[in-house]
Amino acid sequence: MANTYHQVYIQCVFAVKYRGAIINKDWRPTLLGVIGNLINETGCKTIIVNGIEDHIHCFLGLKPTVPGSDLMKIAKAKSSKYINDHQFTKRRFEWQEGFGVFSYGHSQIDQVYKYIANQEEHHKKQTFREEYLEFLEKFDVPYDERYIFAELI
Numbered sequence: 191m192a193n194t195y196h197q198v199y200i201q202c203v204f205a206v207k208y209r210g211a212i213i214n215k216d217w218r219p220t221l222l223g224v225i226g227n228l229i230n231e232t233g234c235k236t237i238i239v240n241g242i243e244d245h246i247h248c249f250l251g252l253k254p255t256v257p258g259s260d261l262m263k264i265a266k267a268k269s270s271k272y273i274n275d276h277q278f279t280k281r282r283f284e285w286q287e288g289f290g291v292f293s294y295g296h297s298q299i300d301q302v303y304k305y306i307a308n309q310e311e312h313h314k315k316q317t318f319r320e321e322y323l324e325f326l327e328k329f330d331v332p333y334d335e336r337y338i339f340a341e342l343i
Contacts, residue, residue, distance in 0.1 A: 198252040199237070201302060202262055203245060203322065204289040209339055211243035217278045222246070224272050228265045232256050237299065240306045245318050247306045262289045286339065290322060292329050 206212055213221065218241070225248060226236040235251035248265070252258065266285040273283040294302055305312070313321070319339065326333050 194254070196252075196254045197296060198254065199294045199296070199299060199302075200250060200252050200258060201292045201294065201306070202248045202250070202258065202265075202289050203292075203325065204262065204266060205245040205286045205318065205322075205339070206243075207284040207286045209244045209286070209318065212279055212283070213241065213243050213246075214278065217273075217276075221269060221273065221278075225265050225269050228268050229261065232261055232264060234261060238303050238306050240309050242309050242313050242318075245322075247309065249302050249306050258291050262291075288337075290325055290331075292325055 222239045222241070225246065226239045229236045229239070229248060229250050233253040234256055235253075237249040237251065239246065239248045241247055252261070266289070270283050270285055273279060316324075322338065325331075326338075
């Protein structure tokens with residue numbers, strides 16, 4: 191659309207179903223690249239994608255015509271299909287339902303980039319659950335803890 195200008199930065203965070211620590215270091219860089227490419231294919235702009243064994247952070251410039259929920263649906267569905275097609279895991283791979291999304295201003299890009307780039311070191315001190323709940327509280331997002339993480343039954 192002509193004369194439409196935008197600058198919307200978001201961080202999306204999503205977890206492996208049941209928070210399984212199954213994203214292996216051997217194939218994690220490939221997965222991160224696949225997710226970044228899937229984001230770019232929507233017209234959004236990947237800034238960084240990183241994560242550890244049980245979750246992923248995506249920092250990106252959101253295109254206003256792309257709803258965040260559609261973006262995550264595409265990224266999660268196609269990346270899990272990629273993992274399953276390439277048999278990276280012994281069992282069928284799935285992402286947990288839902289995701290967190292948090293917005294940032296232009297002046298915060300460097301800080302968020304460094305935070306996401308440093309995930310392995312960060313998670314030596316804090317669990318994913320603690321991190322995620324901290325994000326929800328920091329951004330004043332109301333939530334029901336019963337629905338934050340699917341539990342393995």
